[in-house]
Amino acid sequence: MGREFNFIQHNQINKEKWNALVDRADNALIFCYSWYLDSFCKWDAVVLGDYDGAIALPISKKMGFSKLFQPNFIQKNIWFGTELDPSDLLKLWTMISRRSTLVHFNTNLRLNLNASSRVNLTLHLTDAQTVKLGYSKSLVKNINKHKPSLTIKESKNPLTAIELYKNAYGLLNPQLNNLDYDKLLALYERRPTNFLCIEVTGEGQVLAGLVFAKGKRRLHYILGAPNSKGRKANAISVAIDYIIETYANQSYILDFEGSSIPSVKMFYESFGAQNEPFYQIETSPKWMTLLQLFYNKLLKS
Structure with missing residues (x-):
């Protein structure tokens, strides 16, 4: 039986358990605290078990599309707490990508093949x-x-x-x-x-x-x-x-x-x-990429 991951909307997150996890996790950063996140973005989360591990997901809505983005003054949103196995990454990415039409996101996990390494x-x-x-x-x-x-x-x-x-x-x-x-x-x-x-x-x-x-x-x-x-x-x-x-x-x-x-x-x-590198994840639907290419070509014409 695999480990249980749960997608939790912001208003359902137990902030006391969340911040307790940040306190005890050696791999957490100040950006992980709920009070820091709340200051710069609206966010949901994926949580492992009973707050054994977690990642915050800053999500915005634009023109009817859901976008996972990197807020200003938060360099990256990392997975913290219990370390993940390689088999967990696919589960996590599936949960995230299902809910995000557009992704422009920095993290400590290589969640997909489009992840590019960035200098830190x-x-x-x-x-x-x-x-x-x-x-x-x-x-x-x-x-x-x-x-x-x-x-x-x-x-x-x-x-x-x-x-x-x-x-x-x-x-x-x-x-x-x-x-x-x-x-x-x-x-x-x-x-x-x-x-x-x-x-x-x-x-x-x-x-x-x-x-x-x-x-x-x-x-x-x-x-x-x-x-x-x-x-x-x-x-x-x-x-x-x-x-x-x-x-x-x-x-x-x-x-x-x-x-x-x-x-x-x-x-x-x-x-x-x-x-100490991190990963930048960028994905968008193929039709949106083609539309952007067409738009850029139109601007140059």
């Missing part, structure tokens, strides 16, 4: 001295040059970092809108201990801001950006060095969450970060 760079924060041995030479040079003239402080408000990010990278990330940032701010106000906000100052002004989600012994780099002076002063590098020094020897993992952009990937790797 992480750094285990052992003792600071050991971690810093993995720094690139150019990174060490830049930090040593600018660190004496900069001040790092932990802020009680992520708004400064968000505004810096919007000014620096907003146009490069059109998928993020003001409502997304408002949701992040609202979650911070409800759960401030689950976030870490860093500001870098120099010459009497804020040069950079960073926001991390903090939970399950991980620091997830949600967003961060310098202004023009901060970029010249390598303020982000100095801030991350501060994080490493502060959280070393506490069993934390610094999760940079990406990136597929070569220059960003190289920057994270300069700290000695290693790849």
